[in-house]
Amino acid sequence: MPRRTATMLASTLMLIALLCAGVLIPVPYAEMSPGPTVNTLGEHDGEPVLQISGHKTYPADGHLNMTTVRVTSAGYRMNLVEAVYGWLAHDSRIVPHDTLYPDGKTEEQSTQENAEEFSQSQESAKVAALKELGIPVRSWVIVSTVVKGSPAEGRLHAGDVIKAVDGAAVKQPADVAKLVTKHKPGQKVVFTVVPAKEQAAAEKAHRTASRTQDVTITTATSDDSGAKRAIVGISAGTDHTFPFSIDIKLADVGGPSAGLMFALGIYDKLTPGDLTGGTFVAGTGTIDDNGTVGPIGGVEMKTVGARDKGARYFLTPADNCAAAAKDTPSGLTLVKVKTIGDALGALKDIRSGDTAALPKCTTKG
Structure with a gap:
């Protein structure tokens, strides 16, 4: 076999071997890509996204679209070729697998956490939205979750309303x-609580729950990486009653x-006129009860x-501005x-057409 032919054959075989390795060898990465956007003022799968009853509403045109990201599943193992293609693509992002699924989190666990x-x-x-409109909302602190095997298991239950701890009011x-954590372990x-069943019955009857009970729990020692402290094994959250x-x-x-x-x-559906003035506006961002x-x-x-x-226009959380502005x-x-x-x-500025003073994102924030 001529030397040149042998060299070309060897190179071809090497290229095939590298391509096979790239396809067969998994790499510890996952892919993020643009997901669907949904107009909160419109319909999804044939029904309105926002359904309000018991209060006057107004027609709302235009777009206030929420946006999503599509990610590869926890069990999917990307190969090297896919990773390289994703790195080169403009509309996707390749990230370490642990970024999306830390500590070996399964897809089921991630889905449950995302749903919550x-x-x-x-x-x-x-x-x-209601606070911004000046419409009162009743709120209270509840037991959100109870850790299995913790001192609180069987003593407190998800949905119990926490009125006080050691007689001190909980706000x-x-x-x-x-x-x-003012206590020492042991x-x-x-806890002074309104049992979850009593609270649910009171809400159904449109009355305020009045029956409370005291629950005494012996604290345990925390087992995380932080400083040792007293715990009972619950997480607290907030529940609301809307008018x-x-x-x-x-x-x-x-x-x-x-x-x-x-x-x-x-907010748009509860106020006359259109917030967008017919302009297509999208955005993203978490929000807390105070509107932050x-x-x-x-x-x-x-x-x-x-x-x-x-x-x-894209409404962008201030802390995301620098990253978003790098490739607008x-x-x-x-x-x-x-x-x-x-x-x-x-x-207001967008619908009036006076956008010169809009606070725009830059690569500095």
Whole structure:
């Protein structure tokens, strides 16, 4: 065999071997890409995303689109060729697998966590919108979860309303941990609670629950990496009673990042006129009960998805501005927001056409 032919054959075989290795050898990465965007003012799968009853609503046109990110599943093992293609592609991002699924978290666990965050974001969106409108919302601290095998198991239950700890009134979830950790491990702590069943019955009958009970629990020692402290094995959260019904109908979406856009959609439907003035506005951001907008993941993918759908303006959490501005899709203006008030102010400028003073994102924030 001629030397040149042998060299070409060897090179070809080497290339084939490298391609096979690239396809067959898994790498510890996952892919993020633009997911669907949904207009909170419109319909999804044939029904309105926001359904409000018991209060006057107004027609709301235009777009206030929430955005999503599509990610590879926890069990999917990307190969080297896919990773390289993703690195080169403009509309995707390759990240370490542990970024999306830390500590060996399964897809089922991640899905459950995202569902819980999505549910909480809906509640906070409702509270933030109604507070901005001056509509009262009743709130209280509840037992959110009880750790299996903990001192609280069988003593406290998810949904119990925590009125006091050792006689000290509880006003917010953080109060619970502060009061429990005043004890040393092994000491007793007394919770004054309204049982979950009593609270549910009171809400159904539109009355205030009055029956409380004291529950005494012996604290244990924390087993995490932090300083040793007394614990009982619960997480505290907040529950609300709304003066009228607000339902958010959107399945197959997880995480807390739609909170801002849900809040704006609710606000728009409860006020005359259109917040957008007919302009296509999209956005993202967590929101808390006080209307503070927080950062999210995958903002670069969300801006791409929004622009592909037709958005002209993108409401961007202030802490995501620098990352988003590094590669802004052509024709999309990134608007910096820190609160629901900021977002409403920006929308006022957008619908009036006076956008010169809009707080725009830059690579510095």
